[in-house]
Amino acid sequence: MEALDYENLYxxxxxxxxxxxxxxxxxxxxxxxxxxxxYIMTAGGKRxxxxxxxxxxxxxxxxxxxxxxxxxxxxxxxxxxxxHDDIMDKSPMRRNKPxxxxxxxxxxAILTGDVMIGHALKLLxxxxxNKNSCEIIKTFSQGLIEVCEGQAYDMQFNNKKDVKIEDYIxxxxxxxxxxxxxxxxxxxxxxxxxENQILALRNYANSLxxxxxxxxxxxxxxxxxxxxGKTIGLDIAEGKKTFLIIKALEKxxxxxxxxxxxxxxxxxxxxxxxxxxxxxxxxxxxxxNDAQIRINEYFQKAESETYKxxxxxxxxxxxxxxSRLNKRKK
Amino acid sequence: MEALDYENLYxxxxxxxxxxxxxxxxxxxxxxxxxxxxYIMTAGGKRxxxxxxxxxxxxxxxxxxxxxxxxxxxxxxxxxxxxHDDIMDKSPMRRNKPxxxxxxxxxxAILTGDVMIGHALKLLxxxxxNKNSCEIIKTFSQGLIEVCEGQAYDMQFNNKKDVKIEDYIxxxxxxxxxxxxxxxxxxxxxxxxxENQILALRNYANSLxxxxxxxxxxxxxxxxxxxxGKTIGLDIAEGKKTFLIIKALEKxxxxxxxxxxxxxxxxxxxxxxxxxxxxxxxxxxxxxNDAQIRINEYFQKAESETYKxxxxxxxxxxxxxxSRLNKRKK
Numbered sequence: 001m002e003a004l005d006y007e008n009l010y011x012x013x014x015x016x017x018x019x020x021x022x023x024x025x026x027x028x029x030x031x032x033x034x035x036x037x038x039y040i041m042t043a044g045g046k047r048x049x050x051x052x053x054x055x056x057x058x059x060x061x062x063x064x065x066x067x068x069x070x071x072x073x074x075x076x077x078x079x080x081x082x083x084h085d086d087i088m089d090k091s092p093m094r095r096n097k098p099x100x101x102x103x104x105x106x107x108x109a110i111l112t113g114d115v116m117i118g119h120a121l122k123l124l125x126x127x128x129x130n131k132n133s134c135e136i137i138k139t140f141s142q143g144l145i146e147v148c149e150g151q152a153y154d155m156q157f158n159n160k161k162d163v164k165i166e167d168y169i170x171x172x173x174x175x176x177x178x179x180x181x182x183x184x185x186x187x188x189x190x191x192x193x194x195e196n197q198i199l200a201l202r203n204y205a206n207s208l209x210x211x212x213x214x215x216x217x218x219x220x221x222x223x224x225x226x227x228x229g230k231t232i233g234l235d236i237a238e239g240k241k242t243f244l245i246i247k248a249l250e251k252x253x254x255x256x257x258x259x260x261x262x263x264x265x266x267x268x269x270x271x272x273x274x275x276x277x278x279x280x281x282x283x284x285x286x287x288x289n290d291a292q293i294r295i296n297e298y299f300q301k302a303e304s305e306t307y308k309x310x311x312x313x314x315x316x317x318x319x320x321x322x323s324r325l326n327k328r329k330k
Numbered sequence: 331m332e333a334l335d336y337e338n339l340y341x342x343x344x345x346x347x348x349x350x351x352x353x354x355x356x357x358x359x360x361x362x363x364x365x366x367x368x369y370i371m372t373a374g375g376k377r378x379x380x381x382x383x384x385x386x387x388x389x390x391x392x393x394x395x396x397x398x399x400x401x402x403x404x405x406x407x408x409x410x411x412x413x414h415d416d417i418m419d420k421s422p423m424r425r426n427k428p429x430x431x432x433x434x435x436x437x438x439a440i441l442t443g444d445v446m447i448g449h450a451l452k453l454l455x456x457x458x459x460n461k462n463s464c465e466i467i468k469t470f471s472q473g474l475i476e477v478c479e480g481q482a483y484d485m486q487f488n489n490k491k492d493v494k495i496e497d498y499i500x501x502x503x504x505x506x507x508x509x510x511x512x513x514x515x516x517x518x519x520x521x522x523x524x525e526n527q528i529l530a531l532r533n534y535a536n537s538l539x540x541x542x543x544x545x546x547x548x549x550x551x552x553x554x555x556x557x558x559g560k561t562i563g564l565d566i567a568e569g570k571k572t573f574l575i576i577k578a579l580e581k582x583x584x585x586x587x588x589x590x591x592x593x594x595x596x597x598x599x600x601x602x603x604x605x606x607x608x609x610x611x612x613x614x615x616x617x618x619n620d621a622q623i624r625i626n627e628y629f630q631k632a633e634s635e636t637y638k639x640x641x642x643x644x645x646x647x648x649x650x651x652x653s654r655l656n657k658r659k660k
Contacts, residue, residue: 030482084444088437107418107485110440111478114414117447118475126464127457134456137467145448148441152360155437 001313006320010051013064017050020072024123036100036112037119040079043095048321049179050075053187055321056201058314059306062191070136070190073123074183077140080116081147081179083109088155089238096229117144125190132189139189143182150175161265163241165250169210177209193309200308204318207305211298212325217242218291219330221279227329236278239269243294247287257281299326331643336650340381343394347380350402354453366430366442367449370409373425378651379509380405383517385651386531388644389636392521400466400520403453404513407470410446411477411509413439418485419568426559447474455520462519469519473512480505491595493571495580499540507539523639530638534648537635541628542655547572548621549660551609557659566608569599573624577617587611629656 001009025038050071054064085091086099087109093099101109124140127133153171157163184205188198219228220235221244235242245264252258260277264270270278282288299322309315331339355368380401384394415421416429417439423429431439454470457463483501487493514535518528549558550565551574565572575594582588590607594600600608612618629652639645 030479030486032486033479033482080444084440088440106436110414110418111482111485113444114410114447115475115478115482117444118471118478121451121467121471122475126468128464134458134463137451138456141448141451145445145452148445148448149360149363152363152441152445155441156360156362 001316003320006317006324009317010321013051013054014047016054016065016068017047017071017075020068021075024072024119032104032108033112033115036104036108037116039097039103040083040100040112041076043097045075045079045095047075049078049183052180052183052205053190055314055317056184056187056193056205057191059201059309059312059318060188060191060193060197061310061312062187062193064314066130067187067190069123069125070186071183073120073140074143074179074186076116076120076123077144077147077182078179080113080120081151083113083116085151088151124186130190132192136186136189139182139185143178146174146178150178157241158239158268160241163246165243165246168241168243168246172210172213173206176213177206180205180209180212197309200305204302204305207298207302208322208325211295211302214243214291214295214298215325215328217244218288218295219328221275221282222288223329229330233272233275233278236264236275237269237272239264239267243291244282244287247290248282248285251285251287252281257285295326331646333650336647336654339647340651343381343384344377346384346395346398347377347401347405350398351405354402354449362434362438363442363445366434366438367446369427369433370413370430370442371406373427375405375409375425377405378655379408379513382510382513382535383520385644385647386514386517386523386535387521389531389639389642389648390518390521390523390527391640391642392517392523394644396460397517397520399453399455400516401513403450403470404473404509404516406446406450406453407474407477407512408509410443410450411481413443413446415481418481454516460520462522466516466519469512469515473508476504476508480508487571488569488598490571493576495573495576498571498573498576502540502543503536506543507536510535510539510542527639530635534632534635537628537632538652538655541625541632544573544621544625544628545655545658547574548618548625549658551605551612552618553659559660563602563605563608566594566605567599567602569594569597573621574612574617577620578612578615581615581617582611587615625656 021041025034025041027035027038053067053071053074057067058064082094083100086094087101087106091099092102099109100112121140124136125133130136150171150173153167154175157171181202184201185198188201193201217235220242221233223232225232249261252261260281302322303319306315306318309318351371355364355371357365357368383397383401383404387397388394412424413430416424417431417436421429422432429439430442451470454466455463460466480501480503483497484505487497487501511532514531515528518531523531547565550572551563553562555562579591582591590611632652633649636645636648639648
């Protein structure tokens, strides 16, 4: 298959996901729950967590379509985290639309997130449908636990001045990578992959997730605003302890650099006019480069895992997905 | 067995639950999640949802101890609903202690509740431990969904002037009775009960839950404050659409009565000095009596279901539990 074929197949999976979501999430009673549920689930997003189980299932020899409901389940779980994170972070917008707690109110957003977990769980197969049903549910509940732990670490970082790279990697492992792992592993179980294949899928998605998050940190300050589709430098404004900031704190020696970073820490962020200074600082300290090296390493690690899977179009598609994400501009 | 023996057995189950909670919920990293989790789980409460699976398991011929972890799971799920409901209802205190969002903050309370769902799920048995594992997980996820729906209806009632008794029963069926059903049914599955027994356990717990909630409504305004352990009339102050209020709205004819109820609706509650007027109104309209009749009917219905179970000490204990709850003063 050619790159264009993968793109087409990916799009066809996305369409299946969209249709299944439309068909599952109905604006029924109580409407105060199900209208916001439908609102967030039909607002788009990249939906990698929804498509990944299908490709992973194919990569171990299963029928990708069998993993559709699990993909929707993990996508619902992911969206639940967004709904609750947006309350915690007081974010007014998501995907160019008002967040649920902004459009409705906080109680609605809390409760909508809660019920979404129940529906995600309901979409997982029982033992009659899939013999690995128990492993799937275990993977799912562990994913839920760890994504919450990741968010907890992220919030703890707000009040912590000495975040180390290892702390940061642990946080993004849980907050970003774990649900991608959940997707890939569940897909592998649906396709009845063996232990080694499941582990390869887990490692693939873990590395993909880590690369993806560091890329996000980089895009936030380096991207072309018109391509990114949002203002750049939001992480700086919000005082986020990104890969770049932590690396810069490690490497800064000049008093001027240290003082800029100190001001960032003390004020929990810096206003827009400091963005060029920060960009300059990151460039001079070589942290953009450090980030890019780390991203490449993770993408390579992810690719190396794919050779432990069946050599078929789906496994090739997992590799294509890496290069597609590596090139992303938003 | 005598009443005292049941009381002792119940207490021994409670001790097992407490020990298991102490042993499972550790204040580990991230502490911003697990310290509040431990805080809510060790703050007491009636723990009927934790003990019920053990008794139900015995009532279908199983070993009650096998249902311990499931009891803890449903207790965690119940406590998750309390943590999130307390945010939504802005309640400062629960069980004589500050609520999590008061002692810490809202993000902490949201995230603690979320991770609790994951841990509850993790405590359910897999197929190796119990052959009804899938039914147990389905019962659990349906319970989660419906308890959220119940809370959504309850919140919708705040802005609804014409709540009917059927709406109210649907709300408390989901908000209060469903998790008791979840407990009893899961206990039945652990003990490998047959379909009729599972249904009897479900109906038993459903009726018990409905009786329990209407009793709560009644106790809120009729109890002896020193026995109840909290101020009476909170439902009146908060403008809650209780069984009593809805019945009173149905039955009131005199302009004076209608005007008092109208004021209650318009102001979303009435201040403390109106409590004697409300008590008087409820008495004259016979709604205390209506509530007591309904409670008795539900307790009788619950009892009748127990005759479909094995005739053993555990089934007798289910009946003892009804009379114990029927007599409660708080």
